[in-house]
Amino acid sequence: MSILVTGGAGYIGSHTVxxxxxxxxxxxxxxxxxxxxxxxxxxxxxxxxxxxxxxKEMLSRIMREHSVESVIHFAASSLVGExxxxxxxxxxxxxxxxxxLLEAMSSQNVKHIVFSSTAATYGNPKQLPILETxxxxxxxxxxxxxxxxxxxxxxxxxxxxxTYVALxxxxxxxxxxxxxxxxDHTPETHLIPLVLQVAxxxxxxxxxxxxxxxxxxxxxxxxxxxVSDLAxxxxxALQHLQDGGTSDVFNLGNGNGYSVxxxxxxxxxxxxxxxxxxxxxRREGDPAILIADASKAREQLKxxxxxxxxxxxxxxxxxxxxxxxxxxxxx
Ligand code: UDP
Numbered sequence: 396m397s398i399l400v401t402g403g404a405g406y407i408g409s410h411t412v413x414x415x416x417x418x419x420x421x422x423x424x425x426x427x428x429x430x431x432x433x434x435x436x437x438x439x440x441x442x443x444x445x446x447x448x449x450x451k452e453m454l455s456r457i458m459r460e461h462s463v464e465s466v467i468h469f470a471a472s473s474l475v476g477e478x479x480x481x482x483x484x485x486x487x488x489x490x491x492x493x494x495x496l497l498e499a500m501s502s503q504n505v506k507h508i509v510f511s512s513t514a515a516t517y518g519n520p521k522q523l524p525i526l527e528t529x530x531x532x533x534x535x536x537x538x539x540x541x542x543x544x545x546x547x548x549x550x551x552x553x554x555x556x557x558t559y560v561a562l563x564x565x566x567x568x569x570x571x572x573x574x575x576x577x578x579d580h581t582p583e584t585h586l587i588p589l590v591l592q593v594a595x596x597x598x599x600x601x602x603x604x605x606x607x608x609x610x611x612x613x614x615x616x617x618x619x620x621x622v623s624d625l626a627x628x629x630x631x632a633l634q635h636l637q638d639g640g641t642s643d644v645f646n647l648g649n650g651n652g653y654s655v656x657x658x659x660x661x662x663x664x665x666x667x668x669x670x671x672x673x674x675x676x677r678r679e680g681d682p683a684i685l686i687a688d689a690s691k692a693r694e695q696l697k698x699x700x701x702x703x704x705x706x707x708x709x710x711x712x713x714x715x716x717x718x719x720x721x722x723x724x725x726x
Contacts, residue, residue, distance in 0.1 A: 397423045404432055444457055458505055517682075620648050
């Protein structure tokens, strides 16, 4: 029996593959490598297929050949800004891709799926910190497609009996402690890696997207969670389903909010670089504040995040970026 990880060559996917291997699971990865990195996969330990999730036949064959019993589903486009400019790409890759995956799963009688969802499903929340019961009203196409994917799973469960856990994560950051894998996006759009590129003298300044939000310093507030803590939550969610647990949705965050300016300041302390910042216009689709209430995951999945200090999280990312200034292209 194996676990199929879609998008397992991506940032959070590759860290989860590592956590599954550490837990003694057999792992099969499919990734179309449009944004993932083959270098992040240890092919001595993992069976890897370069495969797009929209290829239903190939997915079905892989599930059959490897006796796949559960899926962890990361493969998706995940950039807020891009999703506003090219919504069709997000509906095709994310929504139609998930439909193909779920169809392949039902054809092969695969029983469980853990799904990589997002706090972007909430939009601008009415209450903070955000509970899973908060209404979902996404402010961007990315969040809308992830919510549609979650809902699709609910109807597939009714028809075919497969159970699911959707993990709505807040802002992933950091890198594996052993330094083997980390964050490498092209183009990079995320705050922490961009700030660290300034500290590596790869860019002159960091742009701050909007300082006129209704927050203490006017910049957006986010809840940053270490990628290894996210990976651990996926393994725990899988165990919950394997033990007969019911389908559910869980937030994953630390419960602490940091503004864009606070992140830049923390990175200055970690790196010793002045990291010049320049105020710019708001980025389309960004909610002002996203902070998780993850007590449900703590209580029901027995998930306890290990990385709670923002400077430690940034230090872990900094270690990876210093050792791999060009990301996986170094290798
Ligand atoms: N951000 C910024 N400058 C950048 C990149 C991001 O000010 O160069 C802001 C962005 O507007 C958001 C926060 O940093 O408020 C986190 O953005 P990121 O893209 O890292 O994650 P997201 O919250 O979109 O998932």
